[in-house]
Amino acid sequence: MNQPLLKAVNVKKVFGRGDNSVTAVKNINLTINKGSMIALKGRSGSGKTTLLNLLAALDQPTEGEVFFNGQIISKLPEKQRSHWRRTHLGLVFQAFGLIPLMSAYENVEFGLRIAGNDSKLNRAQAERALEWVGMKARMKHRPPELSGGEQQRVAIARAIAHQPVLLLADEPTAELDSRMGLQVIKVFRDLVENHGMTVVMTTHDPGIMEIVDHVIALEDGEIVTESNQSNS
Ligand SMILES: Nc1ncnc2c1ncn2[C@@H]1O[C@H](COP(=O)(O)OP(=O)(O)OP(=O)(O)O)[C@@H](O)[C@H]1O
Numbered sequence: 755m756n757q758p759l760l761k762a763v764n765v766k767k768v769f770g771r772g773d774n775s776v777t778a779v780k781n782i783n784l785t786i787n788k789g790s791m792i793a794l795k796g797r798s799g800s801g802k803t804t805l806l807n808l809l810a811a812l813d814q815p816t817e818g819e820v821f822f823n824g825q826i827i828s829k830l831p832e833k834q835r836s837h838w839r840r841t842h843l844g845l846v847f848q849a850f851g852l853i854p855l856m857s858a859y860e861n862v863e864f865g866l867r868i869a870g871n872d873s874k875l876n877r878a879q880a881e882r883a884l885e886w887v888g889m890k891a892r893m894k895h896r897p898p899e900l901s902g903g904e905q906q907r908v909a910i911a912r913a914i915a916h917q918p919v920l921l922l923a924d925e926p927t928a929e930l931d932s933r934m935g936l937q938v939i940k941v942f943r944d945l946v947e948n949h950g951m952t953v954v955m956t957t958h959d960p961g962i963m964e965i966v967d968h969v970i971a972l973e974d975g976e977i978v979t980e981s982n983q984s985n986s
């Protein structure tokens with residue numbers, strides 16, 4: 755099943771103009787297949803977040819194109835890109851971004867509500883997402899009553915409740931110790947194996963490299979190696 759889901763062709767991103775301009779990524783050519791789990795690694799400033807934001811259509815390339823299922827997404831106007839994101843994309847960040855006064859369930863359900871989803875389905879979708887990340891039993895708890903790893907799992911549930919095919923995560927384990935980080939990565943792996951998702955994450959964590967299918971290494975904004983892991 756090597757069907758391409760995401761594709762970047764000759765992508766370049768320059769921030770600013772003239773003497774102050776910074777080329778954050780360049781010469782980016784990559785294909786991410788459906789049902790795979792990819793890690794982007796590289797030193798601070800190597801362009802990981804920039805590339806992730808371009809793949810998420812949160813930002814647009816200065817040159818080149820990003821395709822999703824064969825359709826150009828990078829050239830769409832913001833309104834259509836935002837519709838695309840709400841439909842197909844889940845996003846997870848380093849700081850979990852949960853609302854402390856809401857329970858885990860309410861956080862996930864609220865995410866669906868502000869995205870304008872059909873409220874009749876919200877309860878079932880929120881509970882299903884919490885079940886997928888192993889947090890259903892604790893869904894009445896508020897974030898301050900949960901461990902960091904548990905909070906991140908709730909944030910993942912919020913990101914996947916609308917069942918996107920693509921989940922992008924920017925350093926999702928950076929705030930966690932290695933044991934909890936591993937727990938979170940195993941949740942991603944399970945979403946890929948059992949729930950049809952494709953995951954792209956940035957990371958500094960060497961332990962994660964063994965669990966993903968491919969590691970893409972960036973250096974000064976360019977891809978320097980793309981390694982195939984044994985289980986791909
Ligand atoms: N909005 C922006 N305006 C100007 N320069 C930017 C902007 N965003 C990123 N950059 C620059 O682009 C380069 C790549 O940044 P990016 O955030 O993608 O790196 P990163 O690999 O995610 O780093 P880290 O590991 O620290 O998160 C850096 O030199 C950064 O300063």
Ligand SMILES: [Mg+2]
Pocket residue numbers: 802803804924956
């Ligand atoms: Mg970054």
